Amino acid sequence: MTTPLLTRVKSTLFVHARRRSRNLLEGEFASVFHGRSLDYDDLRDYVPGDEVRDIDWKATARHTSPLVRRYVATRKQNLMLVVDTGRGMAAAARSGEPKKAVAIAAAGLVGYLAQRHGDLVGLVRGDAKGTVAHDLRGSEAHLERLLRAIDTATTLHGDASDLATQLRWLVRNVRRRLLLLIVADDRELDPALADLLRRLQVQHEILWITVEDVDPTTIDPARPTVDVADHYAIPSLVRTDATVRAAYAEAVATRARATDTVLDGAGINHTRVGGSDDVLLAVFTLLERQRRALR
Structure with a gap:
């Protein structure tokens, strides 16, 4: 079972x-x-x-x-989990486990806290092809269904990740004030997505968690490895050449700084997690930062 x-x-x-x-x-x-x-x-x-x-x-x-x-509480609050379920989230996280497992741990923890608090929890998930929304409800059984939906929808054979698709859906369809917990793949945030975040931030409170990619330079060169974005094999040179490894590390750091700049500019508290073991501390720190911002 x-x-x-x-x-x-x-x-x-x-x-x-x-x-x-x-x-x-x-x-x-x-x-x-x-x-x-x-x-x-x-x-x-x-x-x-x-x-x-x-x-x-x-x-x-x-x-x-x-x-x-x-x-x-005389009225329930509303937490909407916004989770990228494109194939990018089926790849490996920094810890080596599937990124969707880390996403489920993060979304599940915050959803559980909300449910314990008597709040309603819903889910918006999807990929580049479309968005699926799940109703706001307050039971543990409902939260389990939401986590199961994330797990089932996120596969290596799914469509590409494109969080902007889900954010546009929120802008068009959601009118009530929500707390949005966005769990995202570790991708570059372009100006169009940054604009969507600024529009959403006017109406909602937003928390952002980035699930970090595995470092391909640490994978055994003898093990066949592919990039899930385009299904091309990753050359063994990436994992054996010191110059390539250094260049990759710098590219990752540059992308992380760019993401920080976009999210800071939108006034969104955010954190990065590389594995399920990181989630508890990351969520606590994120909530503490949000509490201080609301003072």
């Missing part, structure tokens, strides 16, 4: 994060959204990152340690 993808995501969260760390991570996610309900629910222990204004001083005096008020 196939292990549910969400189970793997939750296992990663609970294995690598102690209870205190999980509380911090959930607190960072909750703080990303503007506004909140005023319907009081109960009290819990204060953790770093909580709003000082939420401390119940009378209860704290009786308890001798800080307690904060917890509230029940």
Whole structure:
């Protein structure tokens, strides 16, 4: 029997994060959204990152340690996962695992935090040929279906990646305010895509995660290797010649700096991940950066 993808995501969260760390991570996610309900629910222990204004001083005096008020949301927030499912995401990540596995780990973690927070989660996925949208819902079963859709749609025989196709769909079809988590292949961001991001940023809050490519210069030269973008074989020279390896490393660094420039210019908080083991820390850092930006 196939292990549910969400189970793997939750296992990663609970294995690598102690209870205190999980509380911090959930607190960072909750703080990303503007506004909140005023319907009081109960009290819990204060953790770093909580709003000082939420401390119940009378209860704290009786308890001798800080307690904060917890509230029940009167309306659900909306998180839209925007995931590139073109064949570029079926290639290997820096860790050697498929990039789609890293994308699922990242989207699954943020989706799980949203679902735990009582929020609705949807998915926009696709490639250069088109876009598929999945409704916003709030159950774990729905989140599992979204992760499974990412996994099934992303194959080496699929169409090319083109995230601009999905961003144009969002611009044309989405009117309500959303938190967009964009999980993207490690590709150059052209001016047209940068313009789409600026238009979306006016209406939505956007977080961006880039899944890094495997370094082809580290692959065994005896192992046949192809570029999934065009299915051409990668010459063994790329993996054996020091000059070529240095040139490749510089090209990757240049592309990363260019991506940073585009996303920074659009006011979008972003991070890069090279494997599933990087996701937990990357998401925490990303949410913390977004919380600070919203102050």
